[in-house]
Amino acid sequence: MNEIKWGIIGCGDVTEVKSGPAFNKVPHSKLVAVMRRDAAKAEDYAKRHGVPKWYSNASDLINDPEVNAIYIATPPLQHEEYTIAALAAGKPVYVEKPMALNGQAAQNMANAAHQYGVKLVVAHYRRSQPLFLKIKSLLAANTIGEVRFVDLKMLQPKASNIIANSEENWRINPAISGGGLFHDLAPHQLDLMLYYFGEVKQFNGLANKKDPTEPVEDLVTGHILFENGVVFNGLWCFSAPQNEQTDLCEIYGSKGKISFSIFGQFIKVNLNGEEESINFEPLPHVEQPMIEQVVAYFRGESENPCSAEEALKTMKLMDGFTSKNN
Numbered sequence: 001m002n003e004i005k006w007g008i009i010g011c012g013d014v015t016e017v018k019s020g021p022a023f024n025k026v027p028h029s030k031l032v033a034v035m036r037r038d039a040a041k042a043e044d045y046a047k048r049h050g051v052p053k054w055y056s057n058a059s060d061l062i063n064d065p066e067v068n069a070i071y072i073a074t075p076p077l078q079h080e081e082y083t084i085a086a087l088a089a090g091k092p093v094y095v096e097k098p099m100a101l102n103g104q105a106a107q108n109m110a111n112a113a114h115q116y117g118v119k120l121v122v123a124h125y126r127r128s129q130p131l132f133l134k135i136k137s138l139l140a141a142n143t144i145g146e147v148r149f150v151d152l153k154m155l156q157p158k159a160s161n162i163i164a165n166s167e168e169n170w171r172i173n174p175a176i177s178g179g180g181l182f183h184d185l186a187p188h189q190l191d192l193m194l195y196y197f198g199e200v201k202q203f204n205g206l207a208n209k210k211d212p213t214e215p216v217e218d219l220v221t222g223h224i225l226f227e228n229g230v231v232f233n234g235l236w237c238f239s240a241p242q243n244e245q246t247d248l249c250e251i252y253g254s255k256g257k258i259s260f261s262i263f264g265q266f267i268k269v270n271l272n273g274e275e276e277s278i279n280f281e282p283l284p285h286v287e288q289p290m291i292e293q294v295v296a297y298f299r300g301e302s303e304n305p306c307s308a309e310e311a312l313k314t315m316k317l318m319d320g321f322t323s324k325n326n
Contacts (some may be wrong), residue, residue: 144253205321
């Protein structure tokens with residue numbers, strides 16, 4: 001596979017800036033077709049982004065002979081169905097996070113990749129961004145000594161500017177999203193913890209619905225003990241007061257602390273009471289570094305940047321925190 005010719009299933013808001021334009025900016029990559037169930041919206045997207053083909057049926061896009069790789073950017077409800085269909089057609093898949101509605105659906109996708117012998121990558125794209133790679137290098141260099149524990153707080157009001165906009169608020173419909181805003185945002189955070197600290201020894205959590213007007217839990221706590229002894233404590237609340245809005249992860253070591261925002265642009269390193277700030281410029285297309293790695297993987301030039309097996313671990317953590325595996 002020399003040139004990766006992409007077809008997008010689900011050309012909605014996430015593909016407008018975050019991912020879609022990057023497919024034509026990465027070497028050996030070209031966006032040739034898009035699909036959306038609303039044919040008029042699919043055509044509009046294609047014409048605005050200079051994409052030559054558009055479809056209103058996913059099967060038609062998957063079976064287009066010019067398309068040799070599929071990017072699935074629908075809500076999580078359709079991830080399992082479309083991923084397995086594309087893999088069965090022999091076309092490698094790059095699928096958005098969360099990987100699926102739940103761990104069982106994610107396992108089915110991973111099994112299909114093995115069954116058909118076709119490549120599958122999950123879009124935990126923050127692990128490819130410069131800010132988070134810098135944190136990984138700081139940890140590898142033992143900048144803050146031996147890591148003791150991690151404290152993560154994600155406190156957001158209902159009208160949060162972090163949460164992506166969409167025409168319909170499907171993120172709070174558990175039948176479509178898997179479980180509310182926690183399932184939309186936590187995959188980024190938990191994947192980074194796995195990326196930094198490795199295998200999990202044990203985990204548990206609690207979930208509760210504090211806003212009676214919403215159909216999903218808006219308060220989640222999660223606890224992880226990693227095999228290397230690092231302890232993680234996470235708190236997510238999506239009905240917090242506006243003035244308490246927080247997006248902060250703090251990694252405590254024997255010599256100091258690394259603080260950063262998962263959805264921001266800064267790192268702070270505190271050693272012996274002295275703090276150094278490292279700032280990063282926003283990326284024009286947040287998924288472009290990951291897409292570069294996916295293209296290299298599909299071309300046989302590098303390893304899988306985030307395998308189904310890795311992403312499945314994140315899904316199992318979320319299921320555990322919200323008691324879906326009980």
